[in-house]
Each structure stands twice: as C-alpha cells, then as structure tokens.
Amino acid sequence: MEAIQTNAIDAFTTIFRRDLKLAMRRRSELVNPLAFFVIVVSLFPLGLSADSNMLLRVAPAVLWISALLATMLSLESIFRSDYEDGSLEQLVLSHHPLPVIVFGKIAAHWCTTGLLLTLISPALGISLAMPTENLGILLWTLLLGTPTLSLIGSIGVALTVGLRRGGILLALLILPLYIPILIFGASAVDMAMHKLEVAGQLYLLAALLALSLTLAPFAASAALRVTLE
C-alpha cells in the first residue's frame, strides 16, 4: 500500500495535462468560443453603422460582454463529459483532495478559453477602432478577469451538470455573479481611453481573482459531491 501516496501537485498536473490533451483532441470545443467571440464582436460594426466614434464608445463594453458570453458558453465543458462518461465519479472517489483536482480542471479550462480569448482581443479591439495605446489595458483586464470567470463558472457548472437541460439555469446562476467583473473590466478600458487612472480597477479585478482562486475550487467540489449523490 505504500506506493500509493502521491502528492497533490502530481494530481494537479495529471488532471491539468489530461484536460489540455482532451481539449486539443476536441478541436471544435477549442475553436467554438473563439469563433463566437469574433463573430459577436464583428456584428457590432455591422449593426451600429461604421461611425468610428460610436464604435469607440461601446468598444470596451462590447469586448467584455462578448468575452463573458463566450466563456459562459464554454463552461459546461469543464465537467459535462466527465459527468457523462463516469470519469467524474472516479475523480471524486480518488484519494486526492477534490479541490486540487477541480482546480486542475479549471486551470485547463482557462488556458483553452479565457487565455485564448485574451490573446485575440487586441485584434478585435482594432476592428472596433480602439486606439493601439489602449490595447495593453484591454489585455490586462481580460488577463485578470477571465480566470475569475472560469473559477466562478465552475461552481455553477458543478451545480447544474446533473440536470439534463442545465444551460439556461447556468446562465441565470452565473451571469449575476459576473456583473462585478464586467463593471470593473469594462470601466477600466473605458477610463484608459479617456486617459484616466485605472490602477484601482485593476487592483479590484486582482482582488476578485484572489478571492475566487481561494474559494471557488472548494465551493465547486462541494457542489460536485452533491450533484453526484
């Protein structure tokens, strides 16, 4: 029995690498949120008229709301397939702390959605006529904000994954919790475009990230145990 003691970091890296590998093999799940993000953002210039002043005013909100919706659409992939094929039972029954395993899954989810959304956001910013000197702040807010979206989202998915049609319920549960991130993220970009100081918003986004980083894996684990009962 002595060979069986592995530490939690091994469990984290195993799950993280497993989920990254799975994401690479399910290309559509990887590409869909990105395609959704690009399409929604590019609908606005078409609908609003090509008046670049108008676009400029709505650009931060458009980018942030689109990123938020794209993340929300991808959330189910954190636990859905594991729930359906029975892997989740095995993970819950593993002797490793469940929050560590859940954290590995969330981290992989962020790398395959939030991080990619962040990386393509400057290109979309340009398409909304954002000045190039403000693209940096857009990157920063998304870099601080999207992990929080994945973390909070994981709690909602853990609660609804056992339901056959959890999609709408998930949106109703999660979107209100996303409001603070949206407010600070979008307003930071907006204020930077008006040449105002944005350190406060960035600190608040970082604080929200720290808070969800420490609490969400535990909450999601507890929710998973209830879901699997």
Add this chain to the structure above:
Amino acid sequence: MAAQPETRVESPRLVVDAVKGARGDRVLFEDLSFALHDGQLLHITGPNGSGKTTLLRVLCGLLAPLEGVVRWRGQDIRSSVSRHRLESTYVGHRDGLKAELTAFENLQIVARLCGCPDGEGIDDSLRLLGLWEQQDIMVGHLSAGQRRRLALGRLILKPALLWILDEPFTAIDVAGREIIEAQLIRHLEDDGIVVLTSHQALVHSKLRDHCVTVSLQ
C-alpha cells in the same frame, strides 16, 4: 504498521449496519446489515431497480445512506474518508474512460492518479486484459466489451483491498469473463474483498466458495 501477533483479528473489515437507501423518494432497501471479512466476495442480486447500484454507491461513499452507517476497519466511511478511498476501487456502471484518449493514455491517467509508477504496470495490465494490440486506439473506437475490460484495468493498476464492481461482466465475452474471474480469484486468495452485482451466476467454483449473497427485493 508495527508487528502484530498473527492472531487473525476476527472483526470484519467492512460492516454495513442498518443501512437505508433510496433513489429520489423511493426507499429501495431498509435495515440492511451484513459484514465482510478478508477474502470474501459479496454477490448482490435482485431484479432491475431493486437498488443494487444504489447500494454500491453507498458502499463506495458516493452516496450517503439515509440511515445507518457503513464502516471500513471500524470507522464510518463518511467521517474517515481517506483510508477507505485509498483502499477501495470502484468500477461503476459507466466506464469512466475518455473516448478521445487511447487505451494506454487512459490507463496512464489511472496509474498517475493512484500514484503507481508509470511504465510496466500499464503494459502488464494491457497484456492481461487482452488489449495489447489496441493500446494506441482511441477508446471511442473500441467495442463496448473492450471498453469494459479497460475499465476493469484500474483494478489491476491500483493496489486496493476492496473492489466494488457494478455489473463487471456486461458486454464482455467468454474469454474476457475468464480473465476477470481469474483476477477476482487471485484477489480473494490475497485476502482481498470483492463486492459485485451481476445478473449472471458466478461460473467459477472457487469464486462460489468465497461467495456470500445478498438479495434485494
């Protein structure tokens, strides 16, 4: 563990004490008690919907019993979780395999999570399960019986004392069944404990020697 005198302590390893289980609002079994010693096999029988899977989920700790306790080494499995988790392996009704990973990669993850060193353990189990040639095939392309065999590979990889198996022989052919029964016998002879549900009677006479039956209505 300090050296203990060889007096076989006759306290049973797994005790189920007045357990009540339900699915939704429907009570499936009530006041169910039994005890299992090392080297025993428990065959849970009963018609569809009689609560066999529910009982297994209670035994592995996924589901809390409505009443009563399940004790492993004398301790409630809901309060002292880690020991029971470390020493038991559950193969459920669903295989717990990822369709987008190969047979080898699936076992590799099982091995890493239970802390077994990589390499030969996986190769051995693939050979034993008759899946050596299929090791680089995506699990999604394997047949149901082959997936079932692979799912049972976690029994071989993880050195656990208690095996909890939900319909292990589903979709498995005669040769596969023989392989699995041989593993069960070996495990029981090593003083392991097996709890399983199966609609088919156990074929091997050695298994029947170790077997206790609980029937659910």
